[in-house]
Amino acid sequence: MTRHPPRPRWATLLAVLLGSLQPSHAQPTGTPQPAAPGAAARAANNPVLASLPLGDALVRRHGTGSRWVAVFADPYCPYCRQLEADLHRLPDLTIYTFLIPVLQPDSANKSRSIWCAAEPAKAWQDWMLSGKSAPQAAPGCDQGVLARNLALAQRLGFRGTPALVFADGRQTVGGLPAEALAARISAAAR
Numbered sequence: 001m002t003r004h005p006p007r008p009r010w011a012t013l014l015a016v017l018l019g020s021l022q023p024s025h026a027q028p029t030g031t032p033q034p035a036a037p038g039a040a041a042r043a044a045n046n047p048v049l050a051s052l053p054l055g056d057a058l059v060r061r062h063g064t065g066s067r068w069v070a071v072f073a074d075p076y077c078p079y080c081r082q083l084e085a086d087l088h089r090l091p092d093l094t095i096y097t098f099l100i101p102v103l104q105p106d107s108a109n110k111s112r113s114i115w116c117a118a119e120p121a122k123a124w125q126d127w128m129l130s131g132k133s134a135p136q137a138a139p140g141c142d143q144g145v146l147a148r149n150l151a152l153a154q155r156l157g158f159r160g161t162p163a164l165v166f167a168d169g170r171q172t173v174g175g176l177p178a179e180a181l182a183a184r185i186s187a188a189a190r
Helices: 009-018 041-047 046-053 080-086 107-115 120-130 142-157 180-187
Strands: 058-062 067-073 094-101 162-165 169-171
Touching: 058 120, 067 080, 067 142, 067 180, 080 120, 080 180, 094 107, 094 120, 094 142, 107 120, 107 142, 162 180
Parallel strands: 067 094
Antiparallel strands: 058 094, 067 162, 162 169
């Protein structure tokens, strides 16, 4: 029997994520989010990032945005709130936030309001860092992104928030101390 080398963690994540992508002929739904400058180049160079449906994420960029992390978060998650404060202080970071309303009955309404805001990434940051609510979601806003994000989180096996995916494909569910988070993001970017 021939033994094969172990599969890299990012390859396993990529295989899981590929099943979640829409066919190339499908039209995207939801409020399109502008990609951070250089996101296409980073995605082309990183199979984990390329496999994530970034059009379904809120995108924020700090500094050069040369490092990245994907976060699955609920608007009422206290650990997500702390994570946002910690991420906000990190330089040269692109944050892809996938809203997954799972914790409270109002999580879906709050997520819709944030996703459908004129500036969704700013609405998320305002809510998480200062408690400022986004206006009620407009009736015509397509909110299918929330169901897609929930399905993606399930496929990835996330059972809580926050859940993070790092550039090397490793995943963490739950909060991390700020120093450990910064070290993990830096190590994953190498």
